[in-house]
Amino acid sequence: MMKCLLVMALFGALALTCSAYSRGAPQGACDTMEPLGHSGARRNPAPNPYSLSAPSKANPSDTITVELSGADFKGYMIQAVTPKGQVVGTFTTSGLSCNPQTQARDTATHSSSNVVRNITVQWVAPPDAAGIVYFRGTVVQDYSNYYTNIYSNPVSFGPAE
Template sequence: MPKLSVMSYYCFVHLLIVITIIKLSSCFPSGAPADACENLTPRHTGTTPITENSPYTLKAITGNFEYSSSTDQGIKVRIDGPPFRGFFVIAVDAKTGERVGKWAQLKGTNTIDACSGITHGDNKRKKSATLLWIPPEKGSGGISFIATVVKSFSEYYTPITSEADKK
């Protein structure tokens, strides 16, 4: 077996370190993983969420739900603010705190049915996102939407709670 020179050894070690750092700092360009359901954080290594003074708003056309068999009776939810790269939104029954309903899978989104969640489908810059939440087939009442919005790998805001439009 040939002997490695000291320089070759250091180059090899450096390469392994770079590969490890890249692997550890990888993000999720096609949306949050299902395990993000637990606490709505994107699992970006070495980062912490910003929990105050979010520049983003999360608006719903109403704060109440009731199931209708018509497919266009969902609740529209919109994220606005400065350009962002990702998001993760869940729907929560305002009375019980239970995650309820499901999301319509629209272009550029991925749904996570296990926790009534929806996430981005790519990490392209977005000016806004309009989503459609479908109520559960049983029940009615108040609904809240809670989001995490990712501006960049190290800058993300959570929790952002919905406000019903006053229109």
């Protein structure tokens, strides 16, 4: 009986581990943009089948659409970053706050583990946006393979109208 309970507990723990991040990346992944809980996974197996795209121009406070597309995938994280790596702006779609001081949704992430081929997210530029930003992403293709440092084209900010 004890052996049976031990086996059931082990399978229960494995089930929780496998589905732990099916509803989005955890806050612990914010700093590295690396998926957590994917031990033994291969990072950036070549070639990278994904791309991030955004409009080339925007104004401060604009809401813009960002698209992630490519081969099938199960999870993602996207941030808007300045050339110096500062995370800026807010996503209106599912996301998490990687900055505990602001509690803003500064990182977009998946809300299920369904397989998809592309997604679009809405991002709101800060009212003082200037210069350029890039969208930086991580994509989890499957449990064993993920891609990091996927960058969009630059988005240039003009004066507010």
